[in-house]
Amino acid sequence: MQExxxxxxxxxxxSIARIIxxxxxxxxxxxxIMKTMYPHSGNAHIIGVTGSPGAGKxxxxxxxxxxxxxxxxxxxxxxxxxxxxxxGGAILADRIRMQRHAxxxxxxxxxxxxxxxxxxxxxxxxxxxxxxxxCGKDVVFIETVGVGQSEVDIMKIADTxxxxxxxxxxxxxxxxxxxxxxxxxxxxxxxxxxxGSEKIVAEVQTMLDLLKGKNWVPPVLKTxxxxxxxxxxxxxxxxxxxxxxxxxxxxxxxxLRQLTVEIEAILQRELxxxxxxxxxxxxxxxxMEKLLNRETDPYTVAGKILEDTLLNTPTRD
Amino acid sequence: MQExxxxxxxxxxxSIARIIxxxxxxxxxxxxIMKTMYPHSGNAHIIGVTGSPGAGKxxxxxxxxxxxxxxxxxxxxxxxxxxxxxxGGAILADRIRMQRHAxxxxxxxxxxxxxxxxxxxxxxxxxxxxxxxxCGKDVVFIETVGVGQSEVDIMKIADTxxxxxxxxxxxxxxxxxxxxxxxxxxxxxxxxxxxGSEKIVAEVQTMLDLLKGKNWVPPVLKTxxxxxxxxxxxxxxxxxxxxxxxxxxxxxxxxLRQLTVEIEAILQRELxxxxxxxxxxxxxxxxMEKLLNRETDPYTVAGKILEDTLLNTPTRD
Numbered sequence: 314m315q316e317x318x319x320x321x322x323x324x325x326x327x328s329i330a331r332i333i334x335x336x337x338x339x340x341x342x343x344x345x346i347m348k349t350m351y352p353h354s355g356n357a358h359i360i361g362v363t364g365s366p367g368a369g370k371x372x373x374x375x376x377x378x379x380x381x382x383x384x385x386x387x388x389x390x391x392x393x394x395x396x397x398x399x400x401g402g403a404i405l406a407d408r409i410r411m412q413r414h415a416x417x418x419x420x421x422x423x424x425x426x427x428x429x430x431x432x433x434x435x436x437x438x439x440x441x442x443x444x445x446x447x448c449g450k451d452v453v454f455i456e457t458v459g460v461g462q463s464e465v466d467i468m469k470i471a472d473t474x475x476x477x478x479x480x481x482x483x484x485x486x487x488x489x490x491x492x493x494x495x496x497x498x499x500x501x502x503x504x505x506x507x508x509g510s511e512k513i514v515a516e517v518q519t520m521l522d523l524l525k526g527k528n529w530v531p532p533v534l535k536t537x538x539x540x541x542x543x544x545x546x547x548x549x550x551x552x553x554x555x556x557x558x559x560x561x562x563x564x565x566x567x568x569l570r571q572l573t574v575e576i577e578a579i580l581q582r583e584l585x586x587x588x589x590x591x592x593x594x595x596x597x598x599x600x601m602e603k604l605l606n607r608e609t610d611p612y613t614v615a616g617k618i619l620e621d622t623l624l625n626t627p628t629r630d
Numbered sequence: 631m632q633e634x635x636x637x638x639x640x641x642x643x644x645s646i647a648r649i650i651x652x653x654x655x656x657x658x659x660x661x662x663i664m665k666t667m668y669p670h671s672g673n674a675h676i677i678g679v680t681g682s683p684g685a686g687k688x689x690x691x692x693x694x695x696x697x698x699x700x701x702x703x704x705x706x707x708x709x710x711x712x713x714x715x716x717x718g719g720a721i722l723a724d725r726i727r728m729q730r731h732a733x734x735x736x737x738x739x740x741x742x743x744x745x746x747x748x749x750x751x752x753x754x755x756x757x758x759x760x761x762x763x764x765c766g767k768d769v770v771f772i773e774t775v776g777v778g779q780s781e782v783d784i785m786k787i788a789d790t791x792x793x794x795x796x797x798x799x800x801x802x803x804x805x806x807x808x809x810x811x812x813x814x815x816x817x818x819x820x821x822x823x824x825x826g827s828e829k830i831v832a833e834v835q836t837m838l839d840l841l842k843g844k845n846w847v848p849p850v851l852k853t854x855x856x857x858x859x860x861x862x863x864x865x866x867x868x869x870x871x872x873x874x875x876x877x878x879x880x881x882x883x884x885x886l887r888q889l890t891v892e893i894e895a896i897l898q899r900e901l902x903x904x905x906x907x908x909x910x911x912x913x914x915x916x917x918m919e920k921l922l923n924r925e926t927d928p929y930t931v932a933g934k935i936l937e938d939t940l941l942n943t944p945t946r947d
Binding site for chain 1: 661664665668669671672882885886889890892893894896897898900901902905906909913918921922924927928929930931932933935936940
């Protein structure tokens with residue numbers, strides 16, 4: 314294992330891919346891998362790209378990869394797909410185009426699933442980003458399809474979050490925007506050659522007025538990613554935001570918030586394992602029958618399991 | 631407290647409202663309330679209505695309330711709004727119309743927030759549904775705005791899940807559908823007087839073909855809720871599904887799955903409280919500084935907190 318980790322840390326692409334797969338499968342080696350990787354991480358600029366469905370996020374990322382490569386950067390990409398046990402995983406047409414970069418040794422692209430069909434980013438997405446960072450990528454893009462919790466989760470790992478919107482969406486979508494607006498560092502109105510582009514810019518600006526006085530007020534940029542229009546400006550703004558984080562106290566605060574969330578997430582996973590185990594010990598037909606007949610209740614059962622978890626879990630002392 | 635609970639159990643609307651508020655604020659009384667309520671629950675038919683943004687879910691629920699009232703049913707409604715700290719909570723225009731039922735003593739309508747801006751259903755949504763059930767509602771509708779995890783969570787509590795779709799949505803939305811299709815007991819193509827209605831019915835049918843051979847294959851219904859078209863048929867199908875659950879082993883299995891999820895959720899909440907406390911004890915500037923400098927890592931820190939939680943939490947023994 315240590316040899317594989319070392320190869321990955323030296324930038325060997327096949328080793329990186331294997332390491333990510335091992336972590337993705339939640340193997341017993343995950344903790345060892347992550348503990349070894351961690352001291353080497355912290356150098357990459359992690360850029361989240363999220364937004365409404367149909368906003369052209371993949372095309373934007375495709376153009377941003379081009380731009381990063383032109384600057385001589387070593388690029389990692391994590392493309393997050395919603396996992397559906399029903400459809401057996403969806404393939405997004407736009408993603409196929411992005412794959413043209415995959416033959417380039419300076420670009421590593423990885424598709425990953427979400428936590429359940431509409432769930433947030435899985436732990437392994439965080440871990441894969443950290444691994445790519447530790448293994449020498451200068452820039453890591455994380456693209457999430459904008460359907461739910463994954464949009465919120467992106468701010469738990471990215472240094473810079475780009476939120477892509479498009480002109481001509483319905484009212485419910487506007488509400489969705491209101492929810493995710495607060496996570497954006499940069500707002501991108503893509504497909505801005507469409508009707509309604511000025512309207513959405515104005516709406517977004519009105520919302521952003523509420524942020525006035527903050528050290529960083531998200532800029533609003535218009536792009537037409539398909540034609541490459543506005544992509545250079547977007548790349549520049551992303552770099553501006555990176556510099557902002559390096560010089561403003563907000564950069565440090567953001568890192569502190571992310572660390573807190575990170576530790577809580579690891580705790581949650583470990584606790585889930587413990588309770589699952591204890592619940593497995595308690596769960597039998599008799600108990601379930603009593604629950605179904607309402608002779609006992611979930612609160613009483615959970616209380617008992619909790620007590621047993623705390624009493625019976627062996628510790629390392 | 632016991633007096634208030636008794637009044638609520640006897641159907642007093644103001645007491646029910648107060649009890650739900652107490653539970654929503656996660657007070658010390660939550661456990662007592664829920665333990666008292668639990669044996670009285672299990673009689674209501676809990677119906678989830680979810681679906682894509684703009685699918686007309688509120689209008690559908692509004693018509694279904696009418697239909698239930700006409701059958702002499704005592705109705706509870708929980709309307710779940712995405713909570714946004716940024717916009718300070720969104721008001722949905724459609725919801726206002728539904729409020730016309732609120733003056734009717736046989737209908738109780740309650741708005742509740744989600745867990746964070748795009749998160750899943752909060753624990754208190756489950757608890758409110760159970761309270762309405764225990765307090766004598768025959769039917770409880772839970773309407774979720776279809777933006778994320780709350781769509782998935784609805785199947786953890788509802789007996790019958792109606793998924794509303796509309797003709798003429800983009801490709802990304804179709805993928806979203808693929809993810810949520812598996813949670814639906816009944817598929818409703820609303821606004822079916824629009825162009826593309828046959829196309830979406832065909833698409834949905836193709837997906838449903840994968841479920842062939844199951845004891846319940848979700849029916850696909852066309853409605854125009856605004857005009858009331860197809861609402862009677864939908865009400866009937868909902869009753870059919872209720873009967874199915876009462877006679878088929880799947881009904882019992884579903885309840886068992888929901889109980890398991892319920893107990894796990896309570897355990898998670900209680901454990902989160904414990905680790906939060908321990909994390910609060912550990913978290914100091916020195917530790918955060920070491921994390922920022924990568925002298926330690928989140929995995930090591932989480933391991934230490936977990937150990938201390940298990941060692942130092944007093945149990946009732």
